Amino acid sequence: MNAYMTNGTYDFLTKLQEKYPKINFFYMSSGSSTLAYYEGQQKDVFAAGREYEAIETNGEVKQSGFIVMNNIPVTDDGTAMFEERFKQRQSELNKMPGFQAFRLLRPKKGNTYVVLTQWASENDFNNWKNSDSFKKQHQAGPTKPPAFFADKPFITSYHMIDPNKN
Structure with missing residues (x-):
């Protein structure tokens, strides 16, 4: 499966739905910016988008919720x-x-992977971040980042925008 963003x-991005009615777009806001996202086997319809291969998936992206993207070069x-x-990690995320x-998400161009998680609410994400499960999964290792990091990872977060409510 591919993913595109x-x-x-918001006004410009929602016009894409009229142009491509068969694509299920997801819209999300970080306050100052809006992001459009879709996934499947379709071609990239964005003029200036980013294309990924979803190499691991769990659950279904929904029109409402809170998205966190860990961008890892x-x-x-x-x-x-x-x-x-x-692949080797023991995740209890879905519980x-x-x-x-x-x-x-593996980038088709460039070197920045995206680890995307969606939660029903920002509070649910924070509860996970403060959980024993998170601490176990993200145990502090060596003080220096792994050698395969090309640069420092960064987090972006978004609140989903339900186009049916606007």
């Missing part, structure tokens, strides 16, 4: 090790209250 104004020779670490979806 792009940023723009990975070196070219570190991609296999990075992906293997994800957490409010969990909706998980995607590990």
Whole structure:
């Protein structure tokens, strides 16, 4: 499965739904920016978008909720090790209250992977972040980042915008 995303104004991005009625777009806001996201086997319809391969999925993305994206730049020779670490991890994410979806997205261009999680609410995400399960999964390792990190990871978060309510 592929995943696609792009940023723009809400008004501009929602016009895409008229142009591509068969695509199920998801819209989300970070306050100053709006992001459009969709997934499936379709082609990329964004003029200036980002394309990913979803190499691990759990749950279904919903029109409402809270999205957190951990953006992780990975070196070219570190991609296999990075992906293997994800496959080997013991995750209890889907057992957490409010969990909706998980995607590990491999970039088709560039080097920044996206670990996307969706929660019913920001509070559900914070409860997971403060849980023993999170601490176990994200145990502090060495003080320096893994060698396969090309740069410092960064987090982006969004509140879903339900176009049916606007």
